[in-house]
Amino acid sequence: MKSPITGREMPVKKRKEKFEFRKETFEITYHYYLDEASGDQFTDDHLSEINTNQLYNEYRSKYGIPYPDEIIALREKYGLSANKMSEVLGFGINVYRAYEAGEVPSASNGKFLQQIKKTEFFLSVLESSSQFTAEELEKIHKKIETAINGWRKSEEVYESFLCGNKMPNEYTGYRIPSLDKIANMILYFAQKVQPYKTKLNKLLFYADFLHFRDTVYSISGATYKAIQMGPVPKNFGALFDYAIERKFVDIELIQFEDFVGERFVPVAGVEFNKDLFEDSELLVLEIVARKFADTTVKEIVNISHNEAGWKDNIGGFSPITYKYSFDLIEM
DSSP states (O other): OBOTTTOOBOOEEEEEEEEEETTEEEEEEEEEEEOTTTOOEEOOHHHHHHHHHHHHHHHHHHHTOOOHHHHHHHHHHTTOOHHHHHHHHTSOHHHHHHHHHTOOOOHHHHHHHHHTTSHHHHHHHHHHOSSSOHHHHHHHHHHHHHHHHTSOHHHHHHHHHHHOOOSOOTTTTSSOOOHHHHHHHHHHHHHHTOOBHHHHHHHHHHHHHHHHHHHSOOSSOOOEEEETTEEEETTHHHHHHHHHHTTSEEEEEEEOSSOEEEEEEEOTTOOOOGGGSOHHHHHHHHHHHHHTTTOOHHHHHHHHTTSHHHHTTTTSSSOOOGGGGGGOSOO
8 A cells, every 4th residue: 555645655564452342352463554754554445354354253252153154154054045044033134144244243143143053943943933924934944954954964073073173263264164175275286286295284374374364264264283394284184185085186106215205186177166265265375376386395394484373383282373374474
């Protein structure tokens, strides 16, 4: 952003600052542009969104209020349209759509949304509603029954095992972990870069953390930890096996002087599913692939060792909070 005073480009600065939201105070990493000549500070729509989303997520975290991903997934679980879901819950279509788009529900509405995750409770709400005729209720019941019976229960358990906590939080980048997205990210980098395993781990890390830095949401919902070779997704070996077993990618064994390297290559005929991703996510994947296309494994490991998220967590057992994305050096 150019300074309205001098016309010069202004650097983005960050500082810890407390802000009030719904009569409560939360600390965020405040982003702003600094006019170094005058000392004046400015924001634009993008930085304002980063600041606001941080504030919203702190509030959600404190009160256990569902994130947009959760609200959408809940509706899809019951096989209902946004209009029908709003009628069942009694929120009004505009209010409900705003929740799916990112508006923060009140603490009471948030608690209510958490409760309807239980099918029995949701059905009791449906039965007590005066919005529907007996015929309409029967149709909705059949739709819900069909949706729940078709719900990928075994896949969901497997996803929880591989990805860890299914609840969005600061360690998932406030996203529900998605195996489909992770597998497609692995495929994307296999198509663009054909990385070795160690490099692939870093590409995933930088993609998720860069997107969080720019939007306050990760791409995949993966949890990362710090190991000697840099940051890696939790259960990365099992995640890679999943992508291989589902025929997203294959492994090429490359013989070196004293070891064998595993290079990820795309399976012929398999297409990257871009429909799973938002435009901002696709852009970040492209940026990361281009930046590290010619980077060697050793180089990208050393690069990742410069990041505070790795330095502060190596040797420990805690996952890396996505809040470290605001300290990224190499992106």
